[in-house]
Structure formats: structure tokens, C-alpha cells
Amino acid sequence: MAGDPLPWDLQREVALIPNAIWEQGPEAVAERIAEIEAEWAVRKFPHAEELEQQEDGRFEVRHVPDTPPSAQYTPLDPDTALDAVISETSVAPKLVWDExxxxxxxxxxxxxxxxxxxxVINRLELLLAAAISTSRNGITEHAYEAILIYAVLADPHQDISLTATTLQDAWVSLDHNLSDPDPAYPSDPQHLNLRDALREAVEEICDNSVIATERCKKLAKMPNIPITREMRESATGLAEAAAEFTDEEAHAVLEADAEGIETDPHPPKSKVARFFNYVATIAKHAKETLDRAQGSVTYFAKLEKFVTKVTVWIKWLLENWPF
Structure with a gap:
């Protein structure tokens, strides 16, 4: 939460932490608070949104109520899990094998x-600054939406689909925090103008990029991925294990996404999806290489180690992911 006051409902849950945990010391309390924040974030942010393009070309977001995955979907066979994960999480530039x-x-x-x-990007910077400086009890520089906008402003040369999905993440979150029955932010002109500017930025990009449109629509229909404690603890290890099979740029992206998953109570959905996508892509290639029995004994050992690490994540996905 980066020093900001915790929302009241979150403060209440922290206050109700059992005495037995408090008696275990600061580390145990901090671990439980992190779990509470992660659980709260999944409840606070809608599990899915529908992004629809209207006749006038404008995009509209419709928040879809949470529905248990078991009520909508049938879990996949493990043999097809990797392909499904790769397909469902393809909201960022793909990872490909360089022969x-x-x-x-x-x-x-x-x-x-x-x-x-x-x-539109420059306008976002001005409107964000205005919302932060003039609004009481509203968005701060440490807020989820602000961090996403800052990420786009800091890297103007990144892939256009990544710019679009990052701004869409910010737009959907801000729209939810303004329209929720218990809104996190006041519906003042500063916040409304920022929300509208985010939508317009996404529309402008999608009007000029087919690939950005496809990835934005997929991200909008994709549910949030709740991150368990075990997944947080293993994310960095997965990124490190993947270093053997990725170039410097891809490895740096995996490391950054892993750090966000490990430390952020509610990491951006687009970044979590990219991490899952890249890990599953590497695991699929590793499995195919092992099946073909190609490579040295040392390389086999590294491939098997990576696949073993990924198996924990894939097992969780099979049990929880609404394919």
C-alpha cells in the first residue's frame, strides 16, 4: 500500500488477525497482512470485464459479477494445459524460440x-497530476492506476499492444473504483476526466492497431488471477530458472514481472498474464525437447528442473483457472 492509509474494510480484517499470529512476531503478522491484502484485492477488483465496441467506435466496459470457476467451466486435461494457458494469457508480445x-x-x-x-498520452500525464494534487481522499502517486500510467510514461517506446493493455488495466480499475457501490475515489471532475482520458487513449490506439485491439479484448475477458503465497514465493525462482532458455531482454521482463508478483498485493493483471504466458511457453518448449530427447545431459537436467517448477503453477491453474 506504499504508506497510504488502508481502506476501512481492509483495516478491519487486519485488526481481526488472531492473537496467536500476533504472538508469533512481526514476520508472521506481515505475512498474514500480505495474504489479506491479496485476498482483498481479488474481491475489490472485478474478476472479469467485458470490453465492447459500440456503433460510434467507443469502447465500453461492463463489469461481470464474480462466478466460481466450477460453475462455468470444466477443468482441462493436464496434457492440454500448457496450450490453454498460452492461448488464454496472450495479451502481450509473444515469446518465440530463436533457432x-x-x-x-x-x-x-x-x-x-x-x-x-x-x-492523448501527454494529456494523461497532466490529468493524473491534477487528480493527485487537487483531489481529497482520491488517487495518489502510489495508487494502482497511477503506477500503471507512470509505467507507460516512463517507456514511450514499448510495444503498442503493451501500452494499450497497461492503460486498459488502469482505465478498468479507475472505472470500477468510481462506480462501485462503495467507491474508493470521489466522482469529482479530476477523476472523471482522467478515466475518460484513459478510455480515449485505449480507443485511439485500438483504432490504429489491430493487434492492440485483439489483446485488449482478450485482457478484458480474462479473469483476475489470484496469487497464492506459494506462487509469490516461487515466482522469482521460476524467472531465475528461465534465464538459461531466454535472451537478456526476455529474462529481464520475467524478472520484473516476478518481482511484481512477489511484492505487490495486487499486481497488474496484464503483467501477471504475461508472466504466466512466458513461463508456459518456455515449459512447453522444454517438455517438447525432453520428449524428443534432444540435447546434452546437463541441458536435460536444467529443462527437467524448470518443468518441475512450472508444474506447481500449472496444477494450480488446472484447479482454479476458468478455461
Whole structure:
């Protein structure tokens, strides 16, 4: 929460932590608070949204109430799990195998003239600053939406679909925090203007990029992924194990996403999806390589170690993911 006051309902849950945990000391209390924050974030942010393009070209978000996965879906057979994970989480530039270098690399989006969206991006920076400086009990520089916007402003040359999905994450979250029956932010002009500018930025990008449109729609229909304590603890290990099979850029992305999963109570849905996608992509290639029995004994050992680590995540997905 980066020093900001905890929401009242979250404060109440922290206050109700059993005495037995408090008696175990600060580390046990901090661990339980992290679990409470993660559980709260999953409840606070809608599990799914529907992104629909209207006749006038505008996109509208419809928040879909939570429904237990078992009520909608049938869990997948383990043999098809990796393919399904890769398909369902493909909201970022893909990870592909480079035969010449024998590593996975990121397949970047086609070139995009970002001058077409310079105005809307610059406007976001101004509106965010205005909302932070003038609104009481509203968005702060440490808020989920602000962090996402700052990420886009800090890297103007990133892939256009990644810019679009990051801003969509911010837009959907802000819209939810303004329209919720118990709103987190006041519906003042500053917040409303920022929300509308986020929507317009996503629309402007999608009007000029087919791949951004496809990935934004997939992200909108994808449920939030609740992160368990075991997954947080193993994320960095997975990223480290993947270093052998990725180039420097892909590994850096995995490390950054793993750090967010490990430390952020509610990491951006788009970044969590990318981490799952890249890990599953590497695991699928590793499994295929093992099945073909290609490579040295040492390489086999590293592949098997990675697949073993991924198995924990895939097992959880099979039990919880609404395919």
C-alpha cells in the first residue's frame, strides 16, 4: 500500500488477525497482512470485464459479477494445459524460440507511429497530476492506476499492444473504483476526466492497431488471477530458472514481472498474464525437447528442473483457472 492509509474494510480484517499470529512476531503478522491484502484485492477488483465496441467506435466496459470457476467451466486435461494457458494469457508480445541462438526472445509488435497518440498520452500525464494534487481522499502517486500510467510514461517506446493493455488495466480499475457501490475515489471532475482520458487513449490506439485491439479484448475477458503465497514465493525462482532458455531482454521482463508478483498485493493483471504466458511457453518448449530427447545431459537436467517448477503453477491453474 506504499504508506497510504488502508481502506476501512481492509483495516478491519487486519485488526481481526488472531492473537496467536500476533504472538508469533512481526514476520508472521506481515505475512498474514500480505495474504489479506491479496485476498482483498481479488474481491475489490472485478474478476472479469467485458470490453465492447459500440456503433460510434467507443469502447465500453461492463463489469461481470464474480462466478466460481466450477460453475462455468470444466477443468482441462493436464496434457492440454500448457496450450490453454498460452492461448488464454496472450495479451502481450509473444515469446518465440530463436533457432540460431537457441533461446526464447520477445517477438515485438509491428512498428507503430506513436505520434498519433502523443497528445492523448501527454494529456494523461497532466490529468493524473491534477487528480493527485487537487483531489481529497482520491488517487495518489502510489495508487494502482497511477503506477500503471507512470509505467507507460516512463517507456514511450514499448510495444503498442503493451501500452494499450497497461492503460486498459488502469482505465478498468479507475472505472470500477468510481462506480462501485462503495467507491474508493470521489466522482469529482479530476477523476472523471482522467478515466475518460484513459478510455480515449485505449480507443485511439485500438483504432490504429489491430493487434492492440485483439489483446485488449482478450485482457478484458480474462479473469483476475489470484496469487497464492506459494506462487509469490516461487515466482522469482521460476524467472531465475528461465534465464538459461531466454535472451537478456526476455529474462529481464520475467524478472520484473516476478518481482511484481512477489511484492505487490495486487499486481497488474496484464503483467501477471504475461508472466504466466512466458513461463508456459518456455515449459512447453522444454517438455517438447525432453520428449524428443534432444540435447546434452546437463541441458536435460536444467529443462527437467524448470518443468518441475512450472508444474506447481500449472496444477494450480488446472484447479482454479476458468478455461
Amino acid at each position: 540460431e541462438r537457441s533461446v526464447h526472445r520477445i517477438a515485438h509488435d509491428p512498428p507503430f507511429n506513436k505520434e498519433t497518440i502523443t497528445f
